Amino acid sequence: MKKRLTTLFTAGLMLASAVSLMPASAADTPDEIPGWLPDSLSSAIEFRNSYGAVHIQDGYICVVHESGNPQMSPRFEVDGEYAGNSESLVSLNTYDLYPEAADTPYYMVALFRPSKSGEMTISYRNELDRTDYTFTTEDGDEITETDIYGWLPDCREEYSQYINSNGQVSVKDNYVVICTSHSAGTPYRWKEKSDGEECFVKDAVSDCSTVYETPLDGGTVEKIYTYKAVKDGYAKIQYDYGSVVAEDQVESSAVADCVVLNDTQEILLAGQMRTTLVDDATGELIEADPDMKVTLWADITYDGFGDSMEDSFTGTIRKNPDIIPEIAGHLDDDIFSFGLRNTGLPANYRLPGNNLNLEYYNGKIEPENAMTITKYDNGAADVVFRLTYDPSGDANGDGFFTIADAVVLDKWLLGKPDANIADWKQLDLCRDNKLNVFDLIAMKQKLVEIDERGYVEPEVKLDWGSEIMVVKDSIKMYQGPDLSYPETGEIPGAIIKEAGYMKDNFDWIFVDFDGKYGWISVYDEDGNYNISWLDVADKPVIYLYPEEETDVHVELELTESELSTTYPRYNDGWDVVAYPDGTLLNKADGTHHRYLFWDAVNVRTRFDLSKGFCVAGEDTEAFLKEKLTAMGLTESEMNEFIVYWLPRMEHNAYNLISFQDKAYTDTAKLNITPAPDSLLRVFMTYVPLDEEVEIEPQQFETFERNGFTAVEWGGCEIR
Numbered sequence: 001m002k003k004r005l006t007t008l009f010t011a012g013l014m015l016a017s018a019v020s021l022m023p024a025s026a027a028d029t030p031d032e033i034p035g036w037l038p039d040s041l042s043s044a045i046e047f048r049n050s051y052g053a054v055h056i057q058d059g060y061i062c063v064v065h066e067s068g069n070p071q072m073s074p075r076f077e078v079d080g081e082y083a084g085n086s087e088s089l090v091s092l093n094t095y096d097l098y099p100e101a102a103d104t105p106y107y108m109v110a111l112f113r114p115s116k117s118g119e120m121t122i123s124y125r126n127e128l129d130r131t132d133y134t135f136t137t138e139d140g141d142e143i144t145e146t147d148i149y150g151w152l153p154d155c156r157e158e159y160s161q162y163i164n165s166n167g168q169v170s171v172k173d174n175y176v177v178i179c180t181s182h183s184a185g186t187p188y189r190w191k192e193k194s195d196g197e198e199c200f201v202k203d204a205v206s207d208c209s210t211v212y213e214t215p216l217d218g219g220t221v222e223k224i225y226t227y228k229a230v231k232d233g234y235a236k237i238q239y240d241y242g243s244v245v246a247e248d249q250v251e252s253s254a255v256a257d258c259v260v261l262n263d264t265q266e267i268l269l270a271g272q273m274r275t276t277l278v279d280d281a282t283g284e285l286i287e288a289d290p291d292m293k294v295t296l297w298a299d300i301t302y303d304g305f306g307d308s309m310e311d312s313f314t315g316t317i318r319k320n321p322d323i324i325p326e327i328a329g330h331l332d333d334d335i336f337s338f339g340l341r342n343t344g345l346p347a348n349y350r351l352p353g354n355n356l357n358l359e360y361y362n363g364k365i366e367p368e369n370a371m372t373i374t375k376y377d378n379g380a381a382d383v384v385f386r387l388t389y390d391p392s393g394d395a396n397g398d399g400f401f402t403i404a405d406a407v408v409l410d411k412w413l414l415g416k417p418d419a420n421i422a423d424w425k426q427l428d429l430c431r432d433n434k435l436n437v438f439d440l441i442a443m444k445q446k447l448v449e450i451d452e453r454g455y456v457e458p459e460v461k462l463d464w465g466s467e468i469m470v471v472k473d474s475i476k477m478y479q480g481p482d483l484s485y486p487e488t489g490e491i492p493g494a495i496i497k498e499a500g501y502m503k504d505n506f507d508w509i510f511v512d513f514d515g516k517y518g519w520i521s522v523y524d525e526d527g528n529y530n531i532s533w534l535d536v537a538d539k540p541v542i543y544l545y546p547e548e549e550t551d552v553h554v555e556l557e558l559t560e561s562e563l564s565t566t567y568p569r570y571n572d573g574w575d576v577v578a579y580p581d582g583t584l585l586n587k588a589d590g591t592h593h594r595y596l597f598w599d600a601v602n603v604r605t606r607f608d609l610s611k612g613f614c615v616a617g618e619d620t621e622a623f624l625k626e627k628l629t630a631m632g633l634t635e636s637e638m639n640e641f642i643v644y645w646l647p648r649m650e651h652n653a654y655n656l657i658s659f660q661d662k663a664y665t666d667t668a669k670l671n672i673t674p675a676p677d678s679l680l681r682v683f684m685t686y687v688p689l690d691e692e693v694e695i696e697p698q699q700f701e702t703f704e705r706n707g708f709t710a711v712e713w714g715g716c717e718i719r
Contacts, residue, residue, distance in 0.1 A: 034058050037111055044107045045211050052154035054133055059141040061112040063133065065124045072126035076110050079121055114143065152177070152206055152226060159208035159222050169256045171267045171323075174229045176200065176256045178239055185218030188251065190239045196227055199235035199260050203228040227256075229264040234377055259376040268380035271329030276321040277346065280370075280386035286346050288320040293344035293653075293690045298327050301335035313651050314688065320346075328381035331373075337361040340385055344690050347425055349387040350515055358385060390515055391429055393443050397422025406443045413437060455488065455518050456480035458500025458510040464609055464656065464687040465498035467534040467719045468511070475530045477518035481508035488518045495534070496520075501606065537561055537600040537668065539644055540683070540714025543637065544578040544596075544676075547708060552578045553673045554596060560667040561600035568593060603716060605667045607685045611696045612658030614689070620650045623657070631659070632680050632703030633713065641713050645684070648717065652688040659684050659698060670712065677707030684715040 036057065038044040047055070048064045055062045067074040114120060114137040124131045134147040144150070151172060153159045163179045170177045180190040195202060204226040210219065227237055236257050242250040257270035268274055275296065277286045294317040315324040317340075330336045339359035342351045351358045352370045359366045360373065374382040395405035395412075409427055411419035413436070421427065424435055429442035456479060470493045477489045481502055491513050499517060500510035508519050509531075524530050544552055555573040556563065563570065568586040574596050577585040584593045615623045621642060628638040649655050664683040672679075680703045 033111060034060055037062060038064065038109055041107070042213050044109055045213050048107070049155050049210055050157050052149065052158055053131075054145055054149060056143045056145065059113060059143065061114070061122065061135065061143060063108075063110045063112070063122060063124065065108050065110075065131070067106050067108045067126070072128060074108055074124070074126040076108070077123040077125055078112070080123075119146075148175075148204055148226065149206075152204060153208050153224060154206045156208055156210045156222065159224065162224075168254050169269065171256075171258075171269060174260075174265050174267060175203065176227045176229070176237055176258060176267060178225045178227075178237065178254050178256060179222070180225070180239060180241070180254065181220060181222045182241065183218065184221050187244050188241060189244050190223070190241050190254075192225070193238040193240050193253075194236050196235040196237045196256075196258070199229060199231045199233050199258070199264075200227040200237060201230050202226070229260045229267055232260045232262075232264060234259050257378045259378050259380055268323075268376065268378070268382075269325075270378045270380060271326045272380045273324045273328035274321050274380075274382050275317050275324055276382070276384045277317070277349075278384055278386055279349075280352055280388050286320055286349060286387060288318070289346050292318060292320075292346055294318075294346075295341040295343055295688075295690060296324055296327070296338065297341060298330065298336070298338035300330050300333050312648060316344075316653065316690065328375070328383075329379040331375060331379075331381060335362060345387060348389055348391040348428070350390045352386060352388045389431060392426045392515070393429065394423075394426050395421050406440065409435070409440050409443060413440060455510075459503050460606075461500040461510075462498055462606075464718050465500070465512075466603075468496050468498055468509075469532045469534055470494050470496060470530065471532050472524070472530055475520055475524075477511070477513060477516075477520055479518065481505055481510075481519045483521075489513070489516065491520065496531075533602050533604050534719060535603040535605075535716055536564075537603050537683075538715050538717070539597065539599055540668075540712055541595040541597050541640070542670070543582055543594075543711040544576070544584060544672075545582050545705070545709040545711070546578045546580060548580060550578050550674070550708070552576055555671040556598060557669040557671060558600055558667070559669075560604040562602050564599050564601045565597075566599075567597040570598065599714075600668070605663055607658065607660055607716070607718070608663045609656065609658045609685065609687070609695075609718070611698045612656055613697060614654055614656050614693050614695055616654055616692075617650045617652040620655060621646055627659070627700070628682070631682055631700050632705070633682065633711065637711060637713065641682075645715055649686060649688075654689040654692050656687040656689055656693060656695060657684060658686070658695075659700075670710075672710055674708065676710040678703070678705050678709040680709075680711045682711075682713040684713075685718055686715070687718045 034057065038047040044064055047062075051062075051064075053063060053065055055064075063076065065074075108124070110122075112122060114135070117138050118136070120135045120137060122133045122135070124133075132147065133145065133149065135143055135145055137143050153162045159179065162177075166172075166177070168179050170179075176196070182188055182190055202225065204224075206224040206226065208222040208224060210222075212219075225239065236255065238256070239254045240250045241252045241254075242248075259268050260266070261268065266274075277288075277294070278284060279286055296315045296317055297312070298314070299312045313327075315327065317324070327338060337360060340351060345351070352367050358370050360371065365371055365373075370386050372382075372384040372386075376382075393405055395408035398404075405427075408419055408421060412421055421435075427435055427439055427443070429439050430436075470491055472493065474490050474492045476487050477491055479488050491511075494513075497512040498509050499512045502508065507522050509522060511518065511520055521530060542554060544554075546552070553573055553575050556570070568574065568588065568591060571588060575587045576593075576596070577587065579585075582594065584596065585591075586593060613623065613627075624642050624646070625638065628641060633641065660683045665681055668683075670679075670681065
């Protein structure tokens, strides 16, 4: 609700004696002022805790400033002039809020409404101090704060939002920001240990602590220390939290281990990777689309003491350049690989070469020269990815490039009313940001050796087909699934994507190669594989629960994959003594086990992903608990499943999850002697996604454990 100015002043004069509201000046007094303007000491303090010193709303600038000693002549100035005389304002309203308690600060509240576009400085001044707030305005209504407090928090609410988004130590442009918080009621404080030496100067200290109308004993002190880069090089800024009595007693530290680059305009913290996407032909920075979501993946293996530990994670590049935290620090690990996936790239760009990944693997880059890596001594890195400009030529938006697209462009150039172009950027083959006859000529050149579609369509198209490695130096691609069809190209040894297949012909697969579609043969003329599937049947484990101590023999029959690792070792099967509590005694070596472990590589099974669930990564744990319980896993089985799969899935934006039935059990047969009375096989497939998709949900039958029960769970990531 808005109040007239006279109403506000009258209400202010009627406040309790603890506060006095006094108008200091007014120029071109408006008929109304915004209802959100604080009009009491308590509302001013609440306002200050929520918005800080400056708040912009409805075309107004409100400044709430602690005034200190009234004898120091506090006042506001605009562009160096006394605010009441400024011609850059439609209105100015200031008033002082005096508290009754001597140890409580009083505030000056000022309301400004700029009258013209341009730059403006509002200064709070007294005889000893000055604080400047700078702004740019457009038409008096679009107002942007341009000083450091335009982004640096100066109140409790902003502090909480900032640290939740950026952490305790962060970088903003050419500033390093360190957030600290401690209880005022204890003998522990944050103390500056190092200040960045010659590379930084302390530019601002922002006190974001909550302000109270009545002073409190104790409370929380929240401050932000901001350092501005002044020289390129390496530097470390560190704050230690510890006892004010015992100097060597340090409980924790906040450390900014920095490299300052490009004439102090860029800063990278230890372990950060700055990613930059450039055009491989021009070397120029690629403009990021508003909805760009490029997936950067990383896999790490640590070797030591005869064992190894694996970890993997993904990040999303949303701007160009962008910062991906804590990846570069792994460049020197035992085995480290990272790269880009061929999804979410800027419009009309693809990964260079013939791969679906642009990859770094322990010093080797594939495709060669597709990226440049610069390492820094603090563990940070600059990575430049080179992408290939390749508009699809798809004028009518049907997902294919055919002669029909050239016809559409031809009609459009002739001004035919029925010529509708789905996306003109897909037709700009000449890279000049316009469509003309030269783009039509380029399209016709691309279509010279392609007929209406260019290939035989598969009976089954795969939205999430498997990645496949060409294991030969090169293989031929054909228009159809038979050697009688014409050749359409040659694929060198590379990773390609399965895009479809014929239901009764598993010797040929439909692939996406270098933005083109065609058919390849699974086998060469000697019956050897041309390709290898990269999917892995990951950690299937088998539990056995007999009603009494029982000798059990277990065998696997894999028809679409090869057995890789087993534990205990698989010797034409497992022979174990199984106990009712699930304990297994391996007869071969006398060791005891909770379950039988196996995995498989080169998985050629065509999993059914027509039904399932699309689950946000952050919701994976709750989803798995619900569904695994519904399918019949016990709590301990479910926990072991989640412990293995959750770290791989919860950091993805989304996962398309589908639990397999016949597609899995028919190609990975399990033979158990004696045969169990109840058998449950849970095999999860999932596809990491950047965006949510719709899919028909699966339904599950109730599993009952009767007599001798066998349970298996496993999974596979469709990459």
